[in-house]
Amino acid sequence: MIENIDYTLIDWSRGQFALTAMFHWLFVPLTLGLSFIIAIMETIYYKTRNEEWKRITKFWMTLFGINFAIGVATGIILEFEFGTNWSNYSWFVGDIFGAPLAIEGIMAFFMESTFIAVMFFGWNKVSKKFHLVSTWLVAVGANLSALWILVANAWMQHPVGMKFNPDTARNEMVNFWDVALSPVAVNKFLHTISSSFTLGAIFVVGISAWYILKKRHIQIAKKSIVVASVFGLLSIVYTITTGDGSARQVAHKQPMKFAAMEGLYQGQSNAGLIAIGLMSENPQDPNYENVKDFHFKLEIPNFLSYMAYGSFDAFIPGIKDLIEGNKEQGLIPVTEKVKMGKKAINALAAYKKAKKNGDEATAAKELEILNANYKYFGYGYFENQPQRLIPSVPMSFYSFHLMVALGGWFLLFFMMMLWLVHKDRLEKRKWWLRAAVVTIPLAYIASQAGWLVAEMGRQPWVIQDLMPTLSAVSNIDTTSVQITFWLFAVVFTGLFIAELKIMLRQIKIGPKEGGQ
Numbered sequence: 001m002i003e004n005i006d007y008t009l010i011d012w013s014r015g016q017f018a019l020t021a022m023f024h025w026l027f028v029p030l031t032l033g034l035s036f037i038i039a040i041m042e043t044i045y046y047k048t049r050n051e052e053w054k055r056i057t058k059f060w061m062t063l064f065g066i067n068f069a070i071g072v073a074t075g076i077i078l079e080f081e082f083g084t085n086w087s088n089y090s091w092f093v094g095d096i097f098g099a100p101l102a103i104e105g106i107m108a109f110f111m112e113s114t115f116i117a118v119m120f121f122g123w124n125k126v127s128k129k130f131h132l133v134s135t136w137l138v139a140v141g142a143n144l145s146a147l148w149i150l151v152a153n154a155w156m157q158h159p160v161g162m163k164f165n166p167d168t169a170r171n172e173m174v175n176f177w178d179v180a181l182s183p184v185a186v187n188k189f190l191h192t193i194s195s196s197f198t199l200g201a202i203f204v205v206g207i208s209a210w211y212i213l214k215k216r217h218i219q220i221a222k223k224s225i226v227v228a229s230v231f232g233l234l235s236i237v238y239t240i241t242t243g244d245g246s247a248r249q250v251a252h253k254q255p256m257k258f259a260a261m262e263g264l265y266q267g268q269s270n271a272g273l274i275a276i277g278l279m280s281e282n283p284q285d286p287n288y289e290n291v292k293d294f295h296f297k298l299e300i301p302n303f304l305s306y307m308a309y310g311s312f313d314a315f316i317p318g319i320k321d322l323i324e325g326n327k328e329q330g331l332i333p334v335t336e337k338v339k340m341g342k343k344a345i346n347a348l349a350a351y352k353k354a355k356k357n358g359d360e361a362t363a364a365k366e367l368e369i370l371n372a373n374y375k376y377f378g379y380g381y382f383e384n385q386p387q388r389l390i391p392s393v394p395m396s397f398y399s400f401h402l403m404v405a406l407g408g409w410f411l412l413f414f415m416m417m418l419w420l421v422h423k424d425r426l427e428k429r430k431w432w433l434r435a436a437v438v439t440i441p442l443a444y445i446a447s448q449a450g451w452l453v454a455e456m457g458r459q460p461w462v463i464q465d466l467m468p469t470l471s472a473v474s475n476i477d478t479t480s481v482q483i484t485f486w487l488f489a490v491v492f493t494g495l496f497i498a499e500l501k502i503m504l505r506q507i508k509i510g511p512k513e514g515g516q
Helices: 007-048 053-082 087-121 129-158 176-180 183-213 218-253 255-262 303-309 319-324 336-359 361-382 393-422 430-456 477-509
Strands: 163-166 170-175 273-285 288-298 461-463
Touching: 007 053, 007 129, 007 218, 007 430, 053 087, 053 255, 087 129, 087 170, 087 176, 087 393, 087 461, 129 176, 129 461, 176 336, 176 430, 183 218, 183 393, 183 430, 218 255, 218 303, 218 393, 255 393, 273 303, 273 393, 288 319, 288 393, 303 336, 319 336, 336 361, 393 430, 393 461, 430 461
Parallel strands: none
Antiparallel strands: 163 170, 273 288
């Protein structure tokens, strides 16, 4: 057990990491989505030799470059924080977590960085074919970077492919492919990049709609809208599909997060999916202050059971079942998990002491106890604190439902946009063009909401069931974290404002005349 836990240090460290991650994620999805849209546009230019398509490509490429530069800066700071603020975490899982991040840096990021120079400065210096290949490689490299980072994040949600080494107190990778190709990692990657493609498409459509409203660059705007809307429609359909798969993985691997996403207090069969709901200030149960009651809710009958297990009458465990246990459903109460976790922690300490004293028999016995209970290692830190195992239910519930609602709007948005283009009515629908501009910030809200569900929903775990956040932080002074938090807040806000100003200035200038 950890003595004298400084929850202020934990909260500020979490806050600083959340600040950095959320600012970073303002730039990443646009990079992922816009890179492929640019590559498609340049492919059209390469096939048609129409200089207008070159002009279109170079315009969106400029906006991509502005966004890419600031995204890299925030990403580097984010990775450094694993060493400065989360050194215990880095020690505990560095052999596993570090591998995909190293691959991301060595393979994907360097490939992306190498060819981005050709993409921006090689228009008149290399052949059209080589330039096109470079643009596609930048897009592939950007998304490969996302792959390895998301593999690392997915492992935190569902740790697989590893074995705990009691001599070093570290988790070590035993099967790389179990880590890279786990169902959680695959679904997380596909859902995240497809949602980023959707955001990139909305960005292009929204900016193009603004040009049409201003009666500028109308033909360029229409062509951009066609490409982005087709790309966006395919992306949002795939985002919805992979989102369903991701939710199913959460239900199986992180049932507490799943229950929080739906505000499900008491487990039930034939569970309904809440389409719309408003939580009250009052808890459903005085013993569960974090689990709020509903003022009202509109449910789709039986659909939650079907979404999670493919059966309308499947049982979905609620928060109370997961804390108190449910014998009929084979759910172990948290009190038992805490006992097993404490056994694992105590066995590790006894094993290391026996090894130090040369008592191999005792060491072997304690190692056996450790291995038998290691699955619940992290629960040993929560004696008499079951409430801390419940994430923020309102945050998880509202973030999830906002993300889903906006996903439905984006599907209708792209369908309507393509229909108006097909009927040649786009210029006459000024209200719809204004809606397209407003949809840009909605795409960013949906993207951030998705990450709030993923990260807030798994609290208090930094590694599901194995390492709680409270044991992952570095042993540093709280004041230093507070100071750097505000420094980062000022710097990131300044970078964000600077990027907005540069982007808006470039958008107002618009595509340059001619394709040079």
